[in-house]
Amino acid sequence: MDGVTLTPLKQITHPKGDVFHAMKASDESFFGFGEAYFSTINKSDIKGWKKHTEMTLNLVVVTGEVELVVYDGTDFFSAKLSKDNYQRLTIEPGLWVAFRGLSDENMLLNIASIEHDPSESENVDLGDFNFKWDNFIG
Numbered sequence: 001m002d003g004v005t006l007t008p009l010k011q012i013t014h015p016k017g018d019v020f021h022a023m024k025a026s027d028e029s030f031f032g033f034g035e036a037y038f039s040t041i042n043k044s045d046i047k048g049w050k051k052h053t054e055m056t057l058n059l060v061v062v063t064g065e066v067e068l069v070v071y072d073g074t075d076f077f078s079a080k081l082s083k084d085n086y087q088r089l090t091i092e093p094g095l096w097v098a099f100r101g102l103s104d105e106n107m108l109l110n111i112a113s114i115e116h117d118p119s120e121s122e123n124v125d126l127g128d129f130n131f132k133w134d135n136f137i138g
Contacts, residue, residue, distance in 0.1 A: 048098020
């Protein structure tokens with residue numbers, strides 16, 4: 001899908017604790033830095049739909065497993081991210097995004113290109129788009 005990039009990330013195993021890369025300024029999908037924040041999502045709960053007009057999202061799941069869905073007005077893109085599928089999902093402005101927690105504890109990191117500004121995003125109800133969470137196979 002245009003505006004969506006899935007980037008495999010490096011994990012370094014260390015006997016005292018592992019290192020999980022998230023993003024470097026030299027990465028192709030780095031569009032600047034505004035802020036970084038963590039978001040938790042309860043098992044089976046869904047957050048979304050949200051569309052940013054300026055912000056590029058860089059989403060990395062650091063705990064649990066999260067299904068992320070992107071909608072461009074025509075098609076859906078879905079990815080399940082976790083420690084076992086450790087990747088960064090980059091979502092450019094103008095696309096709708098929602099996500100669902102799949103494990104008991106779920107946390108994702110967003111490395112946003114700009115600081116949060118509520119006036120540059122739009123939210124709609126989950127039922128506004130015809131996406132069947134339980135039946136979708138991406």
